[in-house]
Amino acid sequence: MTPPRFSRWLAAWLSPRADRADILADLDADFSSRTGSDARRWYRRQVWRSAAPLLRRRLHVLTAWPRGFSQDVTFAARSLRAAPAFAIGVILMLAIGIGAHIIVSAVVDGVLLRPLPFGDHSDRLVTIHSLHPTIAPDWDDARVSYPDLVAMRHAEGFEAVEGVLPRNVSLSSPEQANRVQAASITPGLFPMLGITPALGRGFTDADAALIGHETSAIISASLWHGMFGGDPRIVGTSVLMNGRAVTIIGVMPDHFSFPHEQELWLPLRADETTGRANRAYFAVGLLRAARTIDQGRAELNAIAASLADRYPDTNRGWSAYAMPIRSFFVSGKSQTSMLGAVTLVLIVVCANVAGLIVARGVGRARELTLRAALGAGRARLIRLLVTETALLSIAGGALGLLAASWGVRALVAWSPEPPPYWATPEIDLRVALFATALTAAVALVAGLLPAIRISKVDASGALLPGARPNVGSPRTRRLQQWLVAGQVAFSFALLVGAGLLTRSANALLTADGGFNPAPLLSLRFYIAGDRYDDPNLRGGVVNDIVERLSALPGVISAGSTGSIPTDDGGDGTRVEDPAAPGDATREIGVQVTPAGPTLFSALNLSLIDGRTFTAAEAADATSDVVIVNARLAAKLWPGDVATGHTLRIRDEDTFVSTRVVGVAPNLVYEEFGEETPQSQLMVYVPTARAGWRTQALLLRVNGDPASLAAAARAEVRRVDPGFAVYDVMTMTDRRGYNHWGNRFMGRVASDFALVALLLAAIGAYSIASYTVAQRTREIGVRLALGSSRSRIMRLFLGLGGRLALWGGALGLVLAAVVARALAGDLFRVSPWTPSDWITPAMLLILAVLAATYLPARRASRVDPAIALRSE
Amino acid sequence: MPKGEFLGEFEIYVLLAVKRLGDDAYGIGIRHAIEQRTGRETAIGAVYATLARLEEKSLVRHALSAPQPVAGGRGRKCYHLTPAGERALSHSTTMLARMMSDAAVVSAKGRAR
Numbered sequence: 001m002t003p004p005r006f007s008r009w010l011a012a013w014l015s016p017r018a019d020r021a022d023i024l025a026d027l028d029a030d031f032s033s034r035t036g037s038d039a040r041r042w043y044r045r046q047v048w049r050s051a052a053p054l055l056r057r058r059l060h061v062l063t064a065w066p067r068g069f070s071q072d073v074t075f076a077a078r079s080l081r082a083a084p085a086f087a088i089g090v091i092l093m094l095a096i097g098i099g100a101h102i103i104v105s106a107v108v109d110g111v112l113l114r115p116l117p118f119g120d121h122s123d124r125l126v127t128i129h130s131l132h133p134t135i136a137p138d139w140d141d142a143r144v145s146y147p148d149l150v151a152m153r154h155a156e157g158f159e160a161v162e163g164v165l166p167r168n169v170s171l172s173s174p175e176q177a178n179r180v181q182a183a184s185i186t187p188g189l190f191p192m193l194g195i196t197p198a199l200g201r202g203f204t205d206a207d208a209a210l211i212g213h214e215t216s217a218i219i220s221a222s223l224w225h226g227m228f229g230g231d232p233r234i235v236g237t238s239v240l241m242n243g244r245a246v247t248i249i250g251v252m253p254d255h256f257s258f259p260h261e262q263e264l265w266l267p268l269r270a271d272e273t274t275g276r277a278n279r280a281y282f283a284v285g286l287l288r289a290a291r292t293i294d295q296g297r298a299e300l301n302a303i304a305a306s307l308a309d310r311y312p313d314t315n316r317g318w319s320a321y322a323m324p325i326r327s328f329f330v331s332g333k334s335q336t337s338m339l340g341a342v343t344l345v346l347i348v349v350c351a352n353v354a355g356l357i358v359a360r361g362v363g364r365a366r367e368l369t370l371r372a373a374l375g376a377g378r379a380r381l382i383r384l385l386v387t388e389t390a391l392l393s394i395a396g397g398a399l400g401l402l403a404a405s406w407g408v409r410a411l412v413a414w415s416p417e418p419p420p421y422w423a424t425p426e427i428d429l430r431v432a433l434f435a436t437a438l439t440a441a442v443a444l445v446a447g448l449l450p451a452i453r454i455s456k457v458d459a460s461g462a463l464l465p466g467a468r469p470n471v472g473s474p475r476t477r478r479l480q481q482w483l484v485a486g487q488v489a490f491s492f493a494l495l496v497g498a499g500l501l502t503r504s505a506n507a508l509l510t511a512d513g514g515f516n517p518a519p520l521l522s523l524r525f526y527i528a529g530d531r532y533d534d535p536n537l538r539g540g541v542v543n544d545i546v547e548r549l550s551a552l553p554g555v556i557s558a559g560s561t562g563s564i565p566t567d568d569g570g571d572g573t574r575v576e577d578p579a580a581p582g583d584a585t586r587e588i589g590v591q592v593t594p595a596g597p598t599l600f601s602a603l604n605l606s607l608i609d610g611r612t613f614t615a616a617e618a619a620d621a622t623s624d625v626v627i628v629n630a631r632l633a634a635k636l637w638p639g640d641v642a643t644g645h646t647l648r649i650r651d652e653d654t655f656v657s658t659r660v661v662g663v664a665p666n667l668v669y670e671e672f673g674e675e676t677p678q679s680q681l682m683v684y685v686p687t688a689r690a691g692w693r694t695q696a697l698l699l700r701v702n703g704d705p706a707s708l709a710a711a712a713r714a715e716v717r718r719v720d721p722g723f724a725v726y727d728v729m730t731m732t733d734r735r736g737y738n739h740w741g742n743r744f745m746g747r748v749a750s751d752f753a754l755v756a757l758l759l760a761a762i763g764a765y766s767i768a769s770y771t772v773a774q775r776t777r778e779i780g781v782r783l784a785l786g787s788s789r790s791r792i793m794r795l796f797l798g799l800g801g802r803l804a805l806w807g808g809a810l811g812l813v814l815a816a817v818v819a820r821a822l823a824g825d826l827f828r829v830s831p832w833t834p835s836d837w838i839t840p841a842m843l844l845i846l847a848v849l850a851a852t853y854l855p856a857r858r859a860s861r862v863d864p865a866i867a868l869r870s871e
Numbered sequence: 872m873p874k875g876e877f878l879g880e881f882e883i884y885v886l887l888a889v890k891r892l893g894d895d896a897y898g899i900g901i902r903h904a905i906e907q908r909t910g911r912e913t914a915i916g917a918v919y920a921t922l923a924r925l926e927e928k929s930l931v932r933h934a935l936s937a938p939q940p941v942a943g944g945r946g947r948k949c950y951h952l953t954p955a956g957e958r959a960l961s962h963s964t965t966m967l968a969r970m971m972s973d974a975a976v977v978s979a980k981g982r983a984r
Contacts, residue, residue: 019948023916023919053916054919
């Protein structure tokens with residue numbers, strides 16, 4: 001007769017492992033002494049009544065775990081206090097690894113995971129683009145013409161198609177005038193996006209007006225607070241936009257902006273003269289609920305094809321494309337690859353921390369064996385070791401989170417192209433939770449594996465002087481050596497790259513633009529208002545302003561131009577080659593920039609030949625005089641004096657003949673690093689002739705140019721309060737500002753390279769440490785057989801040397817790839833300069849040797865008597 | 872044993888049984904001893920759970936006996952009182968006796984519970 005099967009199974013399941021066999025044997029013994037159904041009943045009753053006490057016991061064992069926990073924490077903290085360098089090193093490494101990961105995770109969260117702010121149909125919003133096979137698709141520029149946009153509204157799969165025309169305007173109130181990023185939008189845009197103004201109302205079709213004739217505007221919350229002080233009665237008030245009165249009819253909700261950083265929106269009605277070739281409109285569509293984006297694309301393409309048939313002159317070859325609005329704003333590709341990179345860094349950090357823990361375990365062999373001898377089970381030792389790592393991880397994670405919250409803010413503030421407001425990365429609860437999970441995972445990975453390994457101690461060998469823990473097989477050691485060599489290679493490539501970027505940034509800052517920037521103040525203003533529709537008046541008012549600025553105390557000379565030298569270029573156009581008149585294929589691309597009479601004296605330069613413009617020429621839109629720069633003069637009339645020659649400048653389908661009256665020294669107008677052959681060939685035309693409403697002013701001053709900023713601003717406004725002065729900066733600051741990104745990249749790359757170097761050194765240190773520990777006996781034998789201590793030392797320094805060599809060789813290849821990739825972005829720096837390679841190599845060898853020196857010295861101090869006794 | 876922590880009734884039974892059985896204090900013997908004297912059937916799980924708890928409090932210790940002379944025979948856990956166990960038991964029984972003499976309550980049947 002057998003006991004009831006289920007009850008027996010239950011009894012086994014309920015019993016603690018230590019007593020399971022005894023309990024089952026006891027049950028069986030009594031069961032066999034009974035007979036019949038009574039025995040089975042008895043068995044069942046026994047198991048049933050045992051359930052409660054056994055379960056209670058099991059729960060008790062489970063809840064007993066945390067009871068030892070505070071003890072573990074105390075032990076762990078005490079043992080870490082005894083090794084502060086180790087603890088701080090590990091915490092910093094973890095903080096770097098976890099912090100970097102959190103920053104990138106926050107970016108990925110903001111960009112890819114957070115919902116869009118456009119209500120429940122966010123996923124149906126698409127941007128619509130016109131594409132031509134010969135034009136590379138830069139999505140931001142692949143825009144749509146207004147008539148095409150209207151045609152696309154017939155697409156059945158779309159609930160709506162709306163257009164946006166980004167533009168800048170000048171906005172002035174009685175107190176101030178500002179340059180504002182704005183957009184003309186079709187009235188249906190905001191309703192389609194599902195966003196309504198927080199104050200006032202949105203646009204209706206009745207508001208829509210031709211560009212320049214708008215009577216209403218909607219402003220952003222930031223502009224409302226910034227320029228209008230958050231005035232609650234703002235709706236209905238009137239402001240001057242480009243010199244014309246418009247009524248503010250609404251204020252958008254906090255943070256809202258569209259499509260980029262616009263602060264003002266105007267209701268758009270397209271002119272019938274807006275041609276199909278004028279592809280300037282950023283188009284957004286809302287797909288119907290049941291439609292897929294592929295269906296939408298097909299339908300748009302059908303429309304594009306029929307337009308190409310009907311309007312071959314403007315539409316042949318053009319197709320249409322739609323993409324989800326999120327993909328338009330953020331591709332997500334670079335963020336995902338960044339996530340991969342920081343995950344790799346975190347894994348390397350974990351590997352290094354694990355390596356360090358094993359290396360430290362070598363020194364703790366006696367402590368651990370003693371604990372084992374005193375009755376600590378293996379599980380208990382592992383728990384203790386993992387608790388130590390957990391403490392370090394918590395500290396590292398907290399520090400990393402702190403650093404990341406600062407880093408994310410810095411990233412947003414310094415980003416050259418800020419992300420859209422709804423994708424701005426921030427450390428929210430979700431990211432913080434993720435950080436916590438990440439820290440726990442790190443603690444487990446970096447703590448558990450080495451703990452399992454070094455806790456394998458033999459308690460019986462407790463007090464032998466040579467007691468040492470298990471530090472892994474030669475195979476795992478070789479793997480670790482390759483890991484360290486890989487880190488060495490990685491840091492070498494980073495060091496080379498960082499050096500190149502830093503030198504390039506310095507070259508950008510110190511490059512010669514053809515003039516001395518030190519005494520110069522630069523600013524821009526916009527000639528707003530209908531009364532300046534006559535270009536002669538524009539030339540006149542610029543002359544007037546320059547004259548008044550010249551009279552300011554402290555100003556030596558003032559001049560006007562269209563754009564600021566070394567900041568931006570002029571208009572690209574073409575001129576006829578005098579050697580080949582009428583040959584369109586030999587036309588030469590040049591940059592045309594407006595210049596006032598005193599531009600060159602403001603720059604403290606004199607012309608090479610001829611004369612500058614007169615004030616009368618600057619205020620005359622029909623004057624036919626130009627100044628060319630020396631490079632263009634040499635190209636067009638080699639070996640001849642350019643002055644007096646005729647220069648024919650292309651104006652759409654015709655040429656305009658002009659007289660060269662002067663030759664100017666070569667100046668760099670385009671930003672350094674962005675010059676092209678075309679941007680180096682300059683034609684200066686008089687202010688009124690060029691007709692630009694945007695003007696740049698340069699002031700050469702005695703003393704600090706920044707001190708004249710307020711006076712210059714006030715003087716421009718005194719001439720016309722509607723002129724928005726903006727971008728006021730000393731030339732020196734402007735250089736720093738323009739190349740801020742390059743310097744930042746150099747700094748970041750240098751910091752990363754140093755961190756990588758530190759990680760590689762720590763890796764080398766830990767691997768050398770446990771190699772020494774493992775070979776203690778061999779060292780003893782060598783010493784006993786008469787090897788000198790310096791030889792032993794050299795033996796282990798050789799290990800470091802090998803790591804540096806392997807890593808360096810691998811690093812050369814990696815660095816060559818990096819250098820090739822960077823070559824195009826470097827400014828006047830050759831990536832193949834030997835000194836850029838030798839310095840990092842020396843630094844790296846020194847770091848690795850320094851890291852192996854300590855373990856090597858420990859090896860050379862081994863006592864052969866003790867080392868041999870340990871076996 | 873910390874102040875204020877009393878032995879439970881069943882714990883006292885188990886300790887008394889371990890003491891009485893001496894070198895034969897195996898799980899099954901302890902259970903039989905309790906069942907005989909209380910006249911009640913005792914759950915085997917309760918005995919083992921209590922032994923484990925008492926061992927955790929360092930009141931009993933076990934040693935493995937020599938393996939039983941059968942195929943696959945194993946050593947069994949034989950329990951004995953530690954000095955602390957002796958002290959705790961005599962303390963508890965003394966207190967119990969004192970309390971009972973004060974109240975002059977003696978259960979006719981002497982049944983547990």
